[in-house]
Amino acid sequence: MENPAPVVLDPAGRDIHGEAARIRANGPVARIELPGGVLAWSIADQELARQALSDHRLSKDPRQHWTAFAEGRIGEDFPLIGWVLMDNLTTRYGADHTRLRKLTAGAFTPRRVEALRPEVQKAVDELLDELDGCAPGEVVDLKARFARPMPARVICDLFGVPAEDRVQMLRGGEANIDTTLTPEESAANVAQWHREMAEFVESKRRDPGDDLTSDLVQAQAEDGSRLNDSELVGTLHLLLATGTEPVMNLLANATRALLTHPEQLALLKNGKVTWADVIEETLRAEAPVAHLPFRFAVEDIELGGVVIAKGEPVLINFAAAGRDRTVHGDSAHTFDATRPNKEHLSFGHGIYRCIGMPLARMEAEIALAALFRRFPDLELAVPAQDLSPQVTFIMNGVETLPVRLTPQSR
Template sequence: MRRRCPVVIDPAGTDIHAEGARIRANGSVSQVELPGGVLAWSVTGQQVARKVLSDQRFSKDPRKHWTDYLEGRIGQDFPLIGWVLMDNLTTAYGSDHSRLRKPCANAFTPRRVEALRPAVERAAVELLGELATVSPTESVDLKARYAHPLPSRVICDLFGVPEEDREEMLRGGEVNVDTRVSAEEAAANVERWHQQMLDFIEEKRRNPGPDLTSDLIAAQQAEGSRLTDSEMVGTLHIMLATGTEPVKNLIGNAVFALLTHPEQLDLVRSGRAGWDDVIQETLRMQAPVAHLPFRFAVEDVDIDGVTIRRGDPLLVNFAAIGRDPDVHGDTAAEFDITRADKEHLSFGHGVYRCIGQPLALREAEIALRMLFQRFPNLVLAVPPEEVTPQPTFIMNGLDTLPVLLKGRA
């Protein structure tokens, strides 16, 4: 018999995989308790997740379909209020989602992503050059010095964000996924982040450049303002945040996995496996986004023996889905780049698949290949158990990644 007591979500994300296993023990769709005492459903089964992600009976728009929010039972004191207030692809449904997705989708076609390769490689070379000046015996936080600045530099260049403004504009996305912040902090962050983007858009209107933000503004004007300013802000929010945070986690998680499984790294070095094997297995075993809010049933939905009532919130637990034993068997929690089936949903599915997937994969391949070429003797600076997770249950990354560079090629 399934245990039906809802699992209480740890806001600090102390051990998301153990938590995911407890949720899964209640079924592939089961209730959890979010911060603030709010009940929601969590999907941990891969096949069920595919159905949910492709089922139009589930909306992403809380302002239309979250009954408790619409009827005032969810207020501004809800700790995850930032995920309700956003006006972008994260909260769009149906035709609104298609309309918001279209302006940016063409920026991440395989051809355009391949054209970005020199920019990604240039960023990697510069960052690795900076690391090369560090003493081999000095501990370096590879997350702060490489895994984070590489994708953030590429995405900010793509959208024309001035260097002096980047840290502050990216901070909004970092705070938004920190599930330890208070409701007041979350709401204030959304307001501040919104204003920063509005100011940025106005500056781009006055001084357009060869960047995607200027292209979006030109398209907005040419198409009779199909995107409102609020939607423009929301589009920049999601593009800058998702262009940085998940890629940062993917790179960091892959490096940590290889350094704690040196025999797997040897397979890559010997040519018996490739960097794509590393990346896909990392995405499966350590999904960069762990437990993504929100979706809402637009009508009563029966799925895998559970009835999700109209207006109920639902989260997709990508971290648990990648380790689904029904798909990957008893070794689902093991890192094995030779695994034949590395199937995962870490970039979403169907119309909700991440549009930045091609760029993320390219960045990760370049970042990992060039890192281990430059520093072939890279090792952890601390025991693996001292490397702690990012303090959030929404993302799945490392708080820091301390390494010793040691030998240099």
């Protein structure tokens, strides 16, 4: 097909997988149109996405490498401006990226994460205890009552966010994912988010505690050249948001998959598949991060039969890559925890690979196992087709997850 029309991304994210399939039908690397009429490339093919993720000719820094931004054609009125102006790992390249990554990655090594197991178990148990109080047959939004607060509690504890400030402090990251925000709303959100986080950092400077924010503040005081104020605030934005939002989607997507595939749940209960199988299959078939902004070509790059011109933006389509038929065959779209090959890129790959991967996997395993143990009769309270998708094309999840924890008759 000669130059197919770009797929226009739906800001409301109403059909993440249908949209991914339409993009893929236009080629393994295909043109898309972002809100604001901005053209970009989407990489939907798993092998090409892997290559792109480890290709040094793709930068994450818009200031250096996005031609339209450098020339002033992308301004405050670009609806995704929050993703461009962020001052953290997600907008850095080369040595600058390595410097910021080193400052944070050490806190999330497998050994450090293993030490957090009791904290995670405690957060899970407390939230399940609260749910225990629900009446039989009562409809509960499991996303609001469990999938979101669980990782939020863990990450806020780690970073020393006071309990009374948590809802507000996490709101900025939540809003940043909503791709239906107007440019004004998006810019206002970024400004308020920055202000709140700067005040939080100040409070830790005045009154340090035994938490990772205080450690970062301390590292900055000892050697100011390593992390400036804006980077410190930006790094906290990133870690509080990534520590919560994608884990929430992993929990909600795995729960939804099991409740809509009773035969898979039975295999799990019979020990024929493990929680690790369910989690990896969810990551593959329902990637929690669907379509992530941004990368920019540092020079012209030939990939998948097209040339991505120097300075053009690129998004990696993780949702599509997990369902690549060339890797997973005709059943790629089916949730099947027994499949031997569950290969996915849902945590990224290469030097930008997710820092929180061991924590996310551990949280998911503890939370899901405890949830299904405590509420073995858990069921969806609405037909699966009535579940509303999360309002975003960046993430892949549900707006709410209405369930009954125990049947009416009890």
